[in-house]
Amino acid sequence: MATEVVLPKLGLTQDEGTIVRWLKSEGSRVEAGEPLFEVLTDKATIEVEAPASGLLLRILAPEGTTAPVATPIALIGDPGERAAPGARSGTAAPRPAPPSAPAFESSAASGGARTPHDGRVRVSPRARVLAAAHGVDLHALRGSGPDGRIIERDVQCAVDSGVSAPPAAPAVPRPAIPAGVSARVRSVIARRMTESLRGAAQLTLTTEAEMAEAARLRDEVGAELERRGGTRPTYTDLLVRASAIALRDHPRLNARWADGGVRLLPDIHVGVAVALDEGLVVPVIRHADRAALAQISAAVRDLSDRARTFRLAPEEMDGGTFTVTNLGMYDVDAFTPILNPPEAAILGAGRVHRRPVAVGDRAEVRPVMVLSLTFDHRVVDGAPAAQFLQRVKHVLEHPYLLLLP
C-alpha cells in the first residue's frame, strides 16, 4: 500500500501552501525523514521530510501548485505499486483528501516539518541546583553533556570564569600585608621549585610563532569587547586559550606522574603565573578548554587583580593541570620554565617583537614570539610534547581557532 504524502499544516492559521520545489524526482528512492519538498506558507519556506521510505511513485502537485492542507501531493511506495490503479489514475491536479488522511497523521507525528526548537533548556538537576546557588542564567550556557545537556561542569565553568552575577562583593581595600608573608611565600616557592627540579625529568623545547594575526585579533576583538564593557584580551589570555585547545587535542600533556604511572586528567585547568612583590602565585582558570576567550580574559584579570590584593581563596590556586607563564613584558626572548608540580608541562612566553622573517626568498619584518615548553619526560616523550607545542603555535598563528568552542 503506497503512502500518500500530504501537504502538512505547518501553522495554526495556515490552510493552504504552495509547493516551491521538489527535492526528489519521480521514480527516485527516498528515505523516511529525508527532505522531500519545500512548501511556502504565509510566513516562510519550509523544508518537509518524507513520511515513509520507498520510491517516489508519483508527484501529484508539481512545483508552483497551491493546495489546501492535507491534500495528497505525492505517493511513496514499492516498485510494484507503480502500476496501482490509484496511482495511475492520479492527475497532476491535487484532489481533495478525506479530512483525516492517515498519511497526514504520520507525517505530522514523524515531525515531517522542521519545527522550531521548543526553547526548553536541557539541564541536569545537579547543574540546576548549582546554577541557582550562583545566580547563573542557564539560557546563557551551552551544554557539553550528552545531547547538549547543561551539566555541572558547564555551570562550574561559568561560575569560575565569572560569567555569573554573584552578589557584588563589598569593596575590600588591599589589606595590610602582615610582616613575614613575604618570607613565607618565599620559602614555599623555594621548596616547591627545588622539589620540581629534583623530582621530575624536565627539559624545554622552544619554537617561534608568528604573531601578526594574533595581534590583529587582539585589536579587533578587544575593541568589540571594550565596547561591551569587557577588557581587551592580553597575550597571556590568548596563550591560556591556545594551550587549553591544544591540551584537548593532546591529552597526554594534561597528566601527571602518580604512583609509578601516568595519570591522565579528565579536566583541563590552566594556571597563570602572576608575579607579586611578595613572590609568585599561580591562580587557576578552571575548565579553560570550555571557556570562551572573553571569559578567560575576564577570569585572568579578576584572579590576578585579587592575587595582587591577597584576596585569592586557596582553592583558586589549587588543582591546575598546566601552567602558562609570560615574561614577554620584560623583554625576555626564551627561557626554561620550571614545572609547577605535580603538573607535567608549563608553557613560557617570550616578548612579541618585530624581526626579519624569511617569507619565501624575501626577508619581511614580522612580529614573532618564542614559546618555551618545559615538560616532564617521565610522563610524555619528546615527539608528542613537540606536537603539542606545534599545535599551540598553529592556533596562535591562526587565532580564529581561539574563537571556536
Added chain:
Amino acid sequence: MSAVETHSGARVLTYAEALNEALREEMRRDARVFVMGEDVAVWGGGGVFGVTRGLVEEFGAERVRDTPISEEAIAGLAVGAAVAGARPVAEFMYADFMTLAMEPIVNQAAKIRYMFGGKARVPVVFRAQEGAGRGNAAQHSQSLEAWFCHIPGLKVATPSTPADAKGLLISAIRDDNPVVFLEHKMLYNTKGPVPAGEHIVPLGVAERKREGRHVTVVGIHTMVHKALQAAEQLAAEGIELEVIDPRTLMPFDLETVVASVRKTGRLIVTHEAYERGGVGGEIVAQVVAQAFDALDAPPVRLCGANVPVPYSGSLEAAALPQVDNLVAAARALMA
C-alpha cells in the same frame, strides 16, 4: 580447610569454605541450627559446591539432612521446623527451582509472623545459588533475587566475597525472620581474606569496595568484581568509579548509595538478573526520589538481557553485562 594466614590476622578462604565455616560455627554455637537439602549430607558429599562438606561427619545425620528432590517439601518442612522452634538452613541446589517452592516461601514464611500478631516467628534461611557463566543454560543460570525482594516479610542477601558470605550467613541464621540467602555459582571458588574469629556482617549495610569521584556503580554478585576491573581500567583515563556492593537487597542501604551519588552525580546499577523488573530499576527509582538534585546525568542500568540465558558460551557472555559494557557506559556518562 586450606586456610592461609595473612599478616592482618585474616585467612584466605574460598567463598564456599567461608560459607562452610559460618554453618559450622553456628551449628556449634546453637543446637537449634540444622541444615537440610538435596545431597547436602551423605549422597552429595557436602553439596554440589561443597558448602556443607564435612558437616554430617561432625554434627550427624539428624542435623544435616538429605531430602527428596522436592523444593516445595524442603521449603514447607523448613517453615514448619522454624515455627516449631528450630533454626533451619534449607538449601536449594539451584535458585531456578525455588520457583517450585514459592508457596511456602511467599505465602507462609513471609506472612506468618505478621498474621499471627508476632506470636509465631519463622527464623529460617533459604540458601540457594544463582547466576550464569558456566554454560548451565536457561533453567540453571537465572538470577531471581527480584522475585524475593518484591515480597514484604523476606530479607534477601547477595554476598560477593568470602568475608561477606561468612559474615552475612551468620547474621541470616541469627535473624528471627526468613532470609533468602542467594550465593553465586561462579563465586564459590573465588578466594579472599576472611577475618579470624567471630566475623559478622549485619544485614542492611552496604560496603564501598572502591572509592572514586566520578561515577557510582552499584553492583551485585559477580558485577561487583567486574565493576572493580572496569574501575581499574578507567583509572588510567582519569575516570574514577566508586564501587558499592549493597550486600543485602532487603534491607537495602539506600543511605550509602545516596551519599555516593551526591558526591559523583552519576549512577550505574548493574546485575546479572534480567533488566526488566529487576532490582536495578528499584534502586534507581529510590535514588532518584532521594537525590534527584544530585544527578548530573540520567542513571544507567546495565543488566542481563531480557532473554532466557543462552547455553552457548559466546551468547551467554553477550547476554550478561561485561567489563567492556561498564567501561563504555562510564565513558558515555563522562563524555
